[in-house]
Amino acid sequence: MRWQSGRRSTNVEDRRGMRPSRAMGGGIGMTVVILLASWFFGINPATLFQAEQVIGQILPPSSKVDENWQPSAKEQQLADFTITVLASTEDIWREIFAEGGARYVDPTLVMFTDSVSSGCGATSAQMGPFYCGADQKLYIDLSFYDDLKNKHGADGDFAQAYVIAHEVGHHVQKLIGVSDQVRKSNRGRSKTEVNALSVRVELQADCFAGIWGSHNQNILDPGDVEEAITAATAIGDDRLQREATGRVMPESFTHGTSEQRVRWFMTGFRSGDMAVCNTFEAKRL
Numbered sequence: 001m002r003w004q005s006g007r008r009s010t011n012v013e014d015r016r017g018m019r020p021s022r023a024m025g026g027g028i029g030m031t032v033v034i035l036l037a038s039w040f041f042g043i044n045p046a047t048l049f050q051a052e053q054v055i056g057q058i059l060p061p062s063s064k065v066d067e068n069w070q071p072s073a074k075e076q077q078l079a080d081f082t083i084t085v086l087a088s089t090e091d092i093w094r095e096i097f098a099e100g101g102a103r104y105v106d107p108t109l110v111m112f113t114d115s116v117s118s119g120c121g122a123t124s125a126q127m128g129p130f131y132c133g134a135d136q137k138l139y140i141d142l143s144f145y146d147d148l149k150n151k152h153g154a155d156g157d158f159a160q161a162y163v164i165a166h167e168v169g170h171h172v173q174k175l176i177g178v179s180d181q182v183r184k185s186n187r188g189r190s191k192t193e194v195n196a197l198s199v200r201v202e203l204q205a206d207c208f209a210g211i212w213g214s215h216n217q218n219i220l221d222p223g224d225v226e227e228a229i230t231a232a233t234a235i236g237d238d239r240l241q242r243e244a245t246g247r248v249m250p251e252s253f254t255h256g257t258s259e260q261r262v263r264w265f266m267t268g269f270r271s272g273d274m275a276v277c278n279t280f281e282a283k284r285l
Contacts, residue, residue: 001157002219008080009087013137015112016079017069069113078142078160079111085161086138089168092215096274097175107171108137116141129163131170133179138167152234156227158220162209162265163231169208173201178280192251199237200279202255203264206232207277210268225269232261260285 071079086109097104110116115124119135128147129140148163149155173179182201186194213220213228233239236258238248255261264285267276279285 001161001221001224003081003084003088003157003161006084006219007087007091009083009090009106009109011086011090011106011108012083013108013110014079015110015116016071016075016142017113075142078145081157081160082111082140082142082164083109085164086168088216089165089212092212093168093172095215096211105136105175107131107168108135110137110139112139112141114141129167131167131174133170133174136171136174138164138171140164140167148231148234152231154227154231154234156224156230158213158224159227159231162213162228165209165212166205168212169205170201172208173205178204195252195254198254199256199260199285200282203260203285204277204279206256206261206264207268207279208274210265210270211272211274211277212268213265214269214272228265228269229262232265233258236261256285 090104090106094104094106110118112125115122116139118130118132118137118139120130120132123130123139125141125143128144129138131138144163145160148159170179178201182197186197189197209228213225235255237253237255238250238257241248241252256264264277264279
């Protein structure tokens with residue numbers, strides 16, 4: 001993928017090197033405070049522990065910069081690559097929206113280290129890249145690219161770009177109203193029904209990622225599409241479950257099988273048209 005000459009996005013928050021912290025501290029320190037308070041006021045310590053957990057969920061941790069943290073040359077190149085891919089998605093989706101008489105609103109990309117606080121709550125890098133519709137931001141710890149290669153066997157810059165384009169696909173869903181409609185539709189549904197709807201959401205995001213790739217064919221190298229296919233295959237629900245537990249539970253799928261993810265990515269890639277990405281009315285996923 002010949003990305004080096006592309007423009008760099010400015011819609012970026014670089015939170016790398018920032019570490020979560022709490023004013024009162026946590027761990028053993030907080031435990032001692034709770035036990036002393038329960039003894040002094042005669043309160044059941046279990047009640048205070050529960051309250052501390054709830055407060056921790058409601059109030060995300062603040063962050064401070066680790067002054068000793070410095071990005072390696074490799075990480076800085078990955079950051080440069082990531083914001084270049086983001087710029088490419090901005091250019092393409094602006095054009096697609098304009099053709100339909102609409103305005104594309106750029107999302108913001110947040111690069112972080114280890115853990116991060118978002119409009120959707122606090123989370124760790126172990127969750128992988130994600131999009132938060134509440135603040136319309138994409139979040140990524142760049143170490144995910146190593147996990148993609150070492151844990152899932154998906155290597156190459158276009159495999160990495162596919163992941164970014166997929167998360168941008170969720171932003172597109174937010175802008176066109178799909179995300180809000182799905183959230184409303186989930187009310188009162190069973191867990192199995194919610195999961196099934198989630199699969200359709202994720203496969204549409206894969207299709208949107210394919211559309212982005214379709215509009216970038218002029219900068220693709222031989223083998224790039226295969227890299228994206230390998231990545232989509234590696235993160236299918238069936239494959240991940242089989243690797244983790246040795247068995248597959250279709251009722252718990254939230255993203256789709258490897259075959260489905262590849263097929264919907266290629267559907268968008270071959271067409272380049274949003275109309276082909278209506279997974280919600282598709283009889284065959």
